[in-house]
Amino acid sequence: MSGPSREGSVMPNPLKALCAALITTLLAVSPAVADQSTVEAAADPVRVMPLGDSITQGGSIGGYRLDLGTKLRAAGRNVDFVGSLADGPGSMPDRNHEGHPGWTIAQIDANVVNWLRTYTPRTILLHIGTNDMYGSDPAGAPRRLSALVDKITNQAPSAEVFVATIIPIRFADATVRNFNAAIVPLLRAKAAAGKRVHVVDMYPAVPISDLPDGIHPNAAGYSKMATVWYNALASVPGSIGDPQQPGGTCTATSKIVSTWSGGFQAEVTVANPTASALNGWTVRFTLPGGHAIGQIWGGTASGSVTVTNVAYNGTVDPGATATFGFLASGSGAPAVGAATCASP
Known part of the structure; x- marks a missing residue:
């Protein structure tokens, strides 16, 4: 009787000690873990999808994405370009995008839902329609763009969708102007209906002198595009997160x-x-x-x-x-x- 009695009195002591240690550890660690998770959540970058054709891809120099990324980092914006493609100089910190050389509005339309599901962008930069201008049906391009934007906003209703007028084409300027003039009221009507659609007037930013082949910008032209994109993004709160201001008081x-x-x-x-x-x-x-x-x-x-x-x-x-x-x-x-x- 005395043996079991002693065992019965001794067993709870290690259990109590273990419980006390666990409680102490949890009390000590939990705030740190909570703080860490809070910091990690706050540090999550805003996913931005550059979407379009070769003008978004930008060749070996990274297009407008190079200077836009530089501007965003300089402003303390925590942004991650997303997409299934990666192009640009090896020194470029963020090379992902959905810029598909030679693609038309219809081709982007056929694939965009899968991309949105895969990368869940918070913000989308859409410059598309250039290849439609010298295709078989340029007059129908505004209707196709409108349908594409509807598909994007239906799939990702909380995303900010920035849609640019397309930059000039040396040998098809009148066609480009007609396209741009047609899409602006269509896009503004979507915004007025409550969709997160923003018109970006890119056409006047890039002069034909910055288009060596009449279609694609040189580095100077892409830098001008980056400035227009950046200004548009900065004007919409949340589209590129909040600027990080270490030590800031307001x-x-x-x-x-x-x-x-x-x-x-x-x-x-x-x-x-x-x-x-x-x-x-x-x-x-x-x-x-x-x-x-x-x-x-x-x-x-x-x-x-x-x-x-x-x-x-x-x-x-x-x-x-x-x-x-x-x-x-x-x-x-x-x-x-x-x-x-x-x-x-």
């Missing part, structure tokens, strides 16, 4: 409120994510070449472009926001470059 997010021929209205929201009130703020951003601010409210503008608070909105409590707006005029696509914010 954030700034811009949006285009309305557009018209030769100008646009924009609004910028300043947010305070810290635990202390902001006592003044300064926001910096860029505008497309040739654009200038003509009128501003809720801030004072200087340079190209720096905006500081006015008296009534300089103090921003923790978790609160302040806004300013402006009117800009100029040629080209309306856009507000990535905005940064600092507080004294």
Whole structure:
């Protein structure tokens, strides 16, 4: 009797010790694990799919993707180009895309659902139609593009779909102009219906002098395309994530409120994510070449472009926001470059 009694009294002690150790370990490790998962989730890159034909593929120089990637990284954007193809110089950090040389709108349409399912892009950059311009039915290309965009938005309704007017073709300029003129109202109607479709006016960005073969841009032309894409992306919050601002005390997010021929209205929201009130703020951003601010409210503008608070909105409590707006005029696509914010 005494043996079993002693065993019965001894057994719980190691179990209790083990349980206590496990609890201590969990209490010590769980916050770190939680923090790690939070950091990893926050660090997930925004998946961007460059989609189109050889102008998206860009040959051995990587097309617009090279300079666009550089601009995004310089702005602190955590972006991952996605797609089944990889082209460009070996030194190019991110070479993936869905740019298929020689392909028409119909060919992209036949494959796009599988690509969207496989790569689940958050943002899509679509420049397609060039090969349709010298095909058998250029007049039907706007209808085909409209159907393609519908297929994309139906398959990926939460994705931001940026659709470019196509760049010039030296020997088919009138056909290109007709195509571009036809697709813009179709695309704007989709946006007005609530679809996440954004028109990017790429045609005026690349002069024919930057098309050595009359179709494909040289490095200078692709760099101009990259600037137009970047400005368009930066104008749509979330399309390329939020800029990483180590040590920053505030954030700034811009949006285009309305557009018209030769100008646009924009609004910028300043947010305070810290635990202390902001006592003044300064926001910096860029505008497309040739654009200038003509009128501003809720801030004072200087340079190209720096905006500081006015008296009534300089103090921003923790978790609160302040806004300013402006009117800009100029040629080209309306856009507000990535905005940064600092507080004294």
